[in-house]
Amino acid sequence: MAYTDDSVADGAASAIPPVDDFATDWDFNDPAWVNDPFPIWEDLRDRCPMGHSERFNEGVWLPLNYDDIVGIAGDTVTFSNVHHGIRRGGTVDRGYFPPINTDPPDHMEIRRTLLPFFAPRRIEGWRSHVAADCEARAAAIASQGRGDAAVDYSQHIPVGAIAAILGIDPADGDKFRAWIFDILSVGPSDGAVMQQAIIEVREYMAKVMAERRAVPGDDLISHLVTTEMGGEPLPDHLIERMLVLQLIAGIDTTWSSIGAALWHLAVHDDDRRRLIAEPELLPTAMEEFLRAYAPVNVARRVTTDTEVNGVEMKAGDHVMMTFPIGCRDPERFERADEVVIDRGENRHIAFGAGIHRCIGSNLARLEMEIALETWLRHIPEYSIAPGADVTWSTGQIRGPRSIPIVVD
Numbered sequence: 001m002a003y004t005d006d007s008v009a010d011g012a013a014s015a016i017p018p019v020d021d022f023a024t025d026w027d028f029n030d031p032a033w034v035n036d037p038f039p040i041w042e043d044l045r046d047r048c049p050m051g052h053s054e055r056f057n058e059g060v061w062l063p064l065n066y067d068d069i070v071g072i073a074g075d076t077v078t079f080s081n082v083h084h085g086i087r088r089g090g091t092v093d094r095g096y097f098p099p100i101n102t103d104p105p106d107h108m109e110i111r112r113t114l115l116p117f118f119a120p121r122r123i124e125g126w127r128s129h130v131a132a133d134c135e136a137r138a139a140a141i142a143s144q145g146r147g148d149a150a151v152d153y154s155q156h157i158p159v160g161a162i163a164a165i166l167g168i169d170p171a172d173g174d175k176f177r178a179w180i181f182d183i184l185s186v187g188p189s190d191g192a193v194m195q196q197a198i199i200e201v202r203e204y205m206a207k208v209m210a211e212r213r214a215v216p217g218d219d220l221i222s223h224l225v226t227t228e229m230g231g232e233p234l235p236d237h238l239i240e241r242m243l244v245l246q247l248i249a250g251i252d253t254t255w256s257s258i259g260a261a262l263w264h265l266a267v268h269d270d271d272r273r274r275l276i277a278e279p280e281l282l283p284t285a286m287e288e289f290l291r292a293y294a295p296v297n298v299a300r301r302v303t304t305d306t307e308v309n310g311v312e313m314k315a316g317d318h319v320m321m322t323f324p325i326g327c328r329d330p331e332r333f334e335r336a337d338e339v340v341i342d343r344g345e346n347r348h349i350a351f352g353a354g355i356h357r358c359i360g361s362n363l364a365r366l367e368m369e370i371a372l373e374t375w376l377r378h379i380p381e382y383s384i385a386p387g388a389d390v391t392w393s394t395g396q397i398r399g400p401r402s403i404p405i406v407v408d
């Protein structure tokens, strides 16, 4: 599907063939890339206009600069979002999770049904819910004197927010995480597990949809079962798939961004102390964390032979939309490889570009702002636990999956 078509289960990265040259054989599951991709990107930019790899599908291009990525995102005729999944050893049809797996004209019609629910004022209404969740979790870690900033904190915040938005029992959060793990992490190597998880999510959503039709609330599911598209109610199968996308798109992404920011602040005492002394910097710092540690790469399929930046592409090729690489393009950003928490202009593309630009950006920002502010208030001094390993995810969404810390 949309985001992590080729993630492999954490820990399986070492099973893939080693990469000799990322310019001709890039692989975002290679341990060097997983742990520290930034020097690799810098090296590639000096050597070629675009990387390439035949490890996935019939070949996947790797754009290396901001303008190429934004240009490709803007050309939805040549670069399609339909069936854009990539997989080791062959193209895979990842199914249909609208609006991300759609092209114009269908895309905008479907996207429009979601937009009112993700407008800034509507999202602001979830503030107290997210804040209560963050307070409880940060206070618990502070009182224990140690914890895992990814496992005990960051990963729970988007799950709690989505549960509130869908109007479902937060106790079902564990089910969500298990389904997402089966879809995103186990799925690429075991399609049956992924299909089973998708069936279970859809059944779960179908049951809640029936309940909301009977008694509507102010949640997203009630909104979708009562809204119209072209004068008609949305068909159930469409709503179910849109809801699966909400889980897939809204959880690992935000978990990754909050976690990366907390990791950065654990290993950069100067930035952490400055942010505490000057809390008014939080908005610019947050945008800078989003830019510097942008988590999401998404693929496109080339529909007709074309050329980008001197690179000849064939119909059927795929292109990885490397938003994180574009966010560190030195032609676009001064001191691109540094984290500058008071950076002025910051037109990053962590949330994508063009018609598929992230619909959940207001929600992601709300969660991130509250998560960072609350953590720093409860745990102003902390560091990586001595001897502990920080681990990062593999595949199309990059973020820390374990950040063991001690409260100093």
Ligand code: HEM
Pocket: 073, 081, 099, 100, 101, 111, 162, 245, 246, 249, 250, 251, 253, 254, 257, 294, 295, 296, 298, 321, 323, 349, 350, 351, 352, 353, 355, 356, 357, 358, 359, 360, 361, 363, 364
């Ligand atoms: C820091 C967190 C997040 C990041 C970095 C992020 C990033 C992105 C990116 C790069 C895209 C563009 C995909 C493409 O071009 O094909 C996208 C699309 C999308 N995102 Fe997010 N996202 C985040 C959080 C969320 C949240 C919280 C939600 C909802 C609960 C969400 C829902 C969506 C949806 C529905 C789309 C598809 C929009 C369309 O196709 O029109 N995202 N996101």
